[in-house]
Amino acid sequence: MKLKPMLATTLLGLSLSAPAWAHTYVFDVILSGLAESPPNASPGSGVATVTFDMDLATLRLQTSFSGLTGTTTAAHIHCCTAAANAGNAGVATTTPSFPGFPTGVSAGSYDHTFDLTQASSYNAAFVTAQGGVANAMNALLAGAQNGKAYLNLHSNTFPGGEIRGFLQAVPEPSSYGLMGLGLALLAWRLRRA
Template sequence: MKRVLSVLALAAASSLAVPALARSRGIDTTRFQARATGTAEWWPNDSPGTAVATVDLEGYDLLVDMPFSGLVGTTIDAHIHCCTSAPGSGAAPVALPLVGLPIGVRDGNYSATLQLAENWTYDPAFLESTGGTAKGGFLTMVRALDAGTAYVDIHTGEFPNGEIRGFLVAPPVPEPAEWALLAGGLASLWGIGRNRRR
């Protein structure tokens, strides 16, 4: 039991410390998340649908996981759009089609790896606007992710221009109070393990 608690405590501390350490050294995060809703659409709507997208950048691969549910219409398409003029606002052209999205459903999950080093991964118009090469598309996309000006959008038959969308942003860095809470929790775990040993 003590070993399990120690491993859990170490995992919790590591998961919080790595992003904070990276930021303190000026290294940008490689994880971005979005909560897509109808009210976040460029023309807001009252769809009860939601999606939670997690996007991890690993080298030239973009790993996308996006469960969605509660859509009013059935899915016809989904994309990552890039790049708005300001974080969280405006509309942008399609940059990355989310090929393989389950079509004709109101609930589901999209999970895929987008190969950003390949020209065919990008929408042709976006690729052309970034110099016509995957390198230009990649650099533009990475800058947009860092700036919060790229978003996921799920399109349905009811809302062909987009039923739900969410801007991709870096997860928040823990506040000092959260660090104190973590330290207290770790101390408690240590104390439990120590008492059980006696």
């Protein structure tokens, strides 16, 4: 087997398998006052994981936070900013806050799974702007993938938001494994040639 057909076969295999990699999209979020727009001096901090499962059409939000100067009044995901990792956008998820999110506290945690096929998982204005629930789901995922969606925790001290963070994609381990296998096969073939 010659190198060019081997390389073509490897690249074809990788391109055909690419859609199978991505039914679940995971995003990490680091929350801080400095990430607010405009930034503030809140000592509060938090972390979150946002998982989109496109097979189930769900979004799971897991977050914990502490050290807020005020007490929580609302929390939601905003989308979509004009530029990646900068600016402000309207609320995309439920208003005035996530259902069951702990309010009136300066520290806490939250774990909830949203059904993205239900209009109740979104801000009605976001659904209308996107032309329907299916489009809202796709727009929210695209905003997250492009660095244009952020998680914001509001407090009575900072009504516009005390801490926030943009959703940052977590690379899928299987993608690296498949790419590594392809590169290893290519390297092996080059040694034999």
